[in-house]
Each structure stands twice: as C-alpha cells, then as structure tokens.
Amino acid sequence: MEHDTLAPLRDLIARQWQQHGRETPINGLHLTSVSAPTGPIHAVCRPSLCVVVQGAKVSMLGDRAFRYDAGKCLIASMEVPIQAEITRATPDRPYLAFSLELDPATISDLLLEIGGAADIQPGPALAVHAIGAELLDPLCRLLRLCDRPRDIAVLSPLIRREITWHLLNGPMGPALRQVGLAGSHMARIGRSIARIRESFAEQLNIRQLAEVAGMSPATFHRHFKEATAMTPVQYQKQLRLQEARRLLLADAADVARVGYAIGYESPSQFSREYRRMFGAPPGRDGLAIRKGFAPQTEA
Structure with missing residues (x-):
C-alpha cells in the first residue's frame, strides 16, 4: 500500500493522541505515539489488530520475530506474552499506531455468514499482513467516533463488526477463524491459556491443561508450542x-x-x-x- 493513503489515519491518530493519550473513549481502542526507539517492552498481547501508520516495530513471540512498519498490521489470535521494541521513531516522524481488541463472539457470529470450517490452518498466535484498502474507511470512521461520544455506544459495535468482516474475508481470515471456532486447535489452546492465566501462581499440571484443551498431553504440548512458540512452562x-x-x-x-x-x-x-x-x-x-x-x- 502506498504510504500517502495512510495520511488520514496518521492525522487522526496524531490528533486523538493529543486529546486522549493512549486510552480512547472507545473500549478496546488504544493509541501509541512514540518519538524515539524504545528498549524492550514486555506485554501480554490479547486478541487484537495492531496497525502501524508511521515508524516500525518488532514483536518477539518466543524466538520468532514479527516485523511490521507503515501500512502493515499485526494480528494476535490469542493471549500471548511478547517482547516488543519500537525500532523507528523520531520527534519529526514519531511511531504512530493503534490497536483494536477483537471480540471472539463477533468472529463466531460472522463465521456463520461465510462458512467457518474453510481454510483452518493451525499456526502461530501472531501474524503480520499488509492492511487492505477496504479497511481504511471503517478504521478512519472508528477513530473519528472519538470526537462524538454520544454516537459511540450505537455506532462503534457496527463499525467494529464491519472491520472484523473485512479481516475474516482477507489474508488474515484463516488465523482469525480459529478464534471463533470452538473446536479449532487455536480455540482449544486458548482455553488452556485461560486456565494458566487464572492460576499462574500454582504448580503447572500439563495433564489437566491437556484435558481442558481436549487433547492428549503429547498433542497438547505440540499444538501449544506451535501456537505460542513456547512450552506451557x-x-x-x-x-x-x-x-x-x-x-x-x-x-x-x-x-x-x-x-x-x-x-x-x-x-x-x-x-x-x-x-x-x-x-x-x-x-x-x-x-x-x-x-x-x-x-x-x-x-
């Protein structure tokens, strides 16, 4: 995508950042503006879409590096701990990005419209893709809603549903479909991850986690590492x-x-x-x- 097509998004992020900072009035929509490269940033990445419109970033999932710059996005299809680093940012051209949390229930609902069983391929919990032109308009409309708080409750769910529809029908669709399918490997591993997060201070029981995922311990271990690039431990x-x-x-x-x-x-x-x-x-x-x-x- 030509970077000048990102100008409306850049302007909106910069303006909304000045007004709201990281937390916007729209639940699950977060902005980032950074004027210099950072050191390591440790975070738990939730199911979300992260769009970069200026600068560059790298996110590490285990030993796998995912690099993305202007016009690219990172899709996270489950909760995973990552180490990120903003690699390109200056005071004149700051790193500008936003993240939008994705709703598994909305994904499941839309899968009924397009046939959820197609193109299901197990893979890592993170993926990088170019932003399709069809996403620019709804993303801009969502950011503009921050200026109209009265409209957010009614219009935000509709625009987010539209964004999710485009994601499911684009190159990011196969990864997202796993989020919405209860029986997919990604969803089953996601249930075991939820169990780990609920009781992370307790001693890990692989057999119990495998039972939560509906897998044998060996199969569970293999699919867990395939998705997260880490062992459960x-x-x-x-x-x-x-x-x-x-x-x-x-x-x-x-x-x-x-x-x-x-x-x-x-x-x-x-x-x-x-x-x-x-x-x-x-x-x-x-x-x-x-x-x-x-x-x-x-x-």
Whole structure:
C-alpha cells in the first residue's frame, strides 16, 4: 500500500493522541505515539489488530520475530506474552499506531455468514499482513467516533463488526477463524491459556491443561508450542515475571514477598529468572521503573 493513503489515519491518530493519550473513549481502542526507539517492552498481547501508520516495530513471540512498519498490521489470535521494541521513531516522524481488541463472539457470529470450517490452518498466535484498502474507511470512521461520544455506544459495535468482516474475508481470515471456532486447535489452546492465566501462581499440571484443551498431553504440548512458540512452562514463567514487575511498579514491595506471591519458592531463583528476562534484578528494576528510567509493561 502506498504510504500517502495512510495520511488520514496518521492525522487522526496524531490528533486523538493529543486529546486522549493512549486510552480512547472507545473500549478496546488504544493509541501509541512514540518519538524515539524504545528498549524492550514486555506485554501480554490479547486478541487484537495492531496497525502501524508511521515508524516500525518488532514483536518477539518466543524466538520468532514479527516485523511490521507503515501500512502493515499485526494480528494476535490469542493471549500471548511478547517482547516488543519500537525500532523507528523520531520527534519529526514519531511511531504512530493503534490497536483494536477483537471480540471472539463477533468472529463466531460472522463465521456463520461465510462458512467457518474453510481454510483452518493451525499456526502461530501472531501474524503480520499488509492492511487492505477496504479497511481504511471503517478504521478512519472508528477513530473519528472519538470526537462524538454520544454516537459511540450505537455506532462503534457496527463499525467494529464491519472491520472484523473485512479481516475474516482477507489474508488474515484463516488465523482469525480459529478464534471463533470452538473446536479449532487455536480455540482449544486458548482455553488452556485461560486456565494458566487464572492460576499462574500454582504448580503447572500439563495433564489437566491437556484435558481442558481436549487433547492428549503429547498433542497438547505440540499444538501449544506451535501456537505460542513456547512450552506451557515457559508461558507460565513469562506471565509470572510480568505480574512480578507489575507488583513492583505498584509499590515498593519486598522482593521475596513478590516472588512468593507469584509462585516462586526460592527467592534466588526468582531474582535470577527476573534478571534474565528484564536485564536487572527485581529490586533495582522496580526502583528504576518507579523513577521512570526503565521501559514499563504495556497492555
């Protein structure tokens, strides 16, 4: 796509950012404007569409890198912990992007219109594609709704449904269809992920997670890693450590107490694994976050 076709989106994001910042009046619509490259940003990526209209970014899912710049989007079809980094941004040309959470119920409903069983191919939870021209108009209309709060409750669901329809009928369709099909591998792995998130501080039981997904332990392990580029143990560890960072950001809690709260029995193991993920031991990193010197986790 020619980048000048992105000018309306760029202008809308820049204007809405000045007015609202990251959180817009539309639930699940988040803006980003960054004037310099960042260090690692650790986040849990929910089912969503992330559109970049200026600058560039890379997101790591396990050891897989997903790179996207102006005119490209990242589709996340399930909740996964990622490490992201904005690689191109300047004060004159800041990184501009927005993310829109996707509703599995809407996807399921629309699948009835197009036949949900076609083109179902198991794959990773993230995918990068070019934004189709048919998406530009509804995306602009959704952003403009931020200026008309009275219209949001009525019109936002309609426009989001239109956006989801175009996504399902485009190159991103196969990945999204798995979100809406209860029996698909992606949806079944998603149920096990929800169980991990609900009880991430508890000891992991692979057999129970496999039962939640309706798979044998060996099949579950294979499909889990195919979708997330991580084993269930690695996935749980990332969730635990991101929660630890959130707790350290919220208050200057005792490091050992934070480790116990997220499921670590050994303070030294907690400190060692925290440092491996975030580049500094928890006490020092927590202090840096609170002083604003370290990159913080984004939702």
